[in-house]
Amino acid sequence: MSPQSKSTRIGAIEPDYSAYDVVQERERLRNFLKENGLWIPEAFFQNIRTGDVIDLYSKPPQLSLLYCNSEFKRLCSYSKEQMEKMPFTQLFWRSDEIQQKVIHRMTEIALQSSEAAPWGIENHELVESLHPRKRTFEINLGWIAPCFDLATRERRAFVSSLKVALIFEWPDFKVA
């Protein structure tokens, strides 16, 4: 968030989204879903914004990463293996109040809703908990949607969009 106002710009430095192609991002996500026999509501695709990180996690309580776009890979310092093996909550930290809201909304959408919907949660900080320099991002949550098995219609996962900007990391010494 800008020091001046609650604008859509997040982080200390305006991120460079010139290489981001929304149409391509939609297509990549569709391909992944098709290859894996999955389905998500169309409204989610329509609300992908330029610069959005897109990630797909198995439904709670597992929360393992199943898919992420290149924007996510560009920003996140964890490896694909770490993201797949470890639950999100061990890798990242948010304040108690935000985390409660996020988990409640995620559970509600992933396990109960059939529609895509805005996250509806204020901008906040997210810390890479296991990173030695505790890289800290400002998060602007976008949309969330349930993800179903195309054949069985069972709930399998949920997909989320968010804007992310690196705002801080400790100097080069280990803090935890």
Place this chain on the structure above:
Amino acid sequence: MASCLTDAITRYPFPVALIDCKGVILASSPSWHDIADFDDNFQSKLEQCLNVGSSEFLDNEFKYLCQMTRVDNDNPSETVIWAHLVDITTLDFATRSREAEQVHLKKLQDLSEMAAAMAHEINNPLTVIMAKIAHIRNEMQIDPSRVSAEYLNESLAKIAHHSERIFKIVNGIRSFSRDSRQDAMSLASLKSMIDDALSLVNPTIRDSGVKIELIGFDKELMVPCRPSQLIQVFLNIIKNALDAVKPIPFPLIHIQAVTEGEKYVLRFSDNGPGVSPEHEDKIFAPFFTTKPPGAGTGIGLSVSMRIMHDHHGAIYYDRSRALSCFVVELPVQNNSAATDRKGKSA
């Protein structure tokens, strides 16, 4: 009887005696005379010993255990009884010391398990504080007018919020980690102790999305206790509840405090699957656990029961409730003690 044996017994530093089959003391140590004070029970126990080979009984003041052993002789009329007294007040003290040691060891074990998580719980919000400070400082260096009052207020509120959070966590660790084995009872706030216990499992509460509801807690509700030990009891119950509700979509832990006559009753309820009837009578036994190997030592509830016993309270599982419910009962504070000890709370 050889005179050297008689001589040895009369010089023996502990309370012992040699008694004939009619109950006549043939030889005894000096301390035997100082201590031995038995009623009619002595004669019946003597007969029991002669018949079955051994017997034991307590003295009139319940301080000493008299243990008697029959010493057979080729001539049955010369059968004697060896008797010695054991100071059970010392034994009781030793047992209690051992129990206190176990309570302390369990606490150290809990602390070591929580240490890494607690480090993150402090360092992560500290990082957010630093992020806010660094951002404001950078902007101020470029141009102070870039930092609006609104942004400054928001940032300061966040810094204060995270600082308070760290303060609470450190307080929780400090209250819990205190070695209370030698502590006298003092008055402490039930609410503060519950808050301290909750702060120690905050990562699990937050990351599992568990909703915690506290009902009936008044900051003025004070109980005579060893605070770090009660925090340990609350922590054990809450940790078990968290393990039970973690796999549930909308997990809930509900902690209610009520006064019922002469006792405070705390009910820890959760919407987990509860304790199965076949496990109910075993859950307070040491080393009993239903958790997978490595996930639980099975001593949390047995240690909690010992602590509650020391506090003249109780802990039990209440099957009659709709939700899975553990109950902790504590005696209501003595008014005079409360007045005397005010200000010593946790």
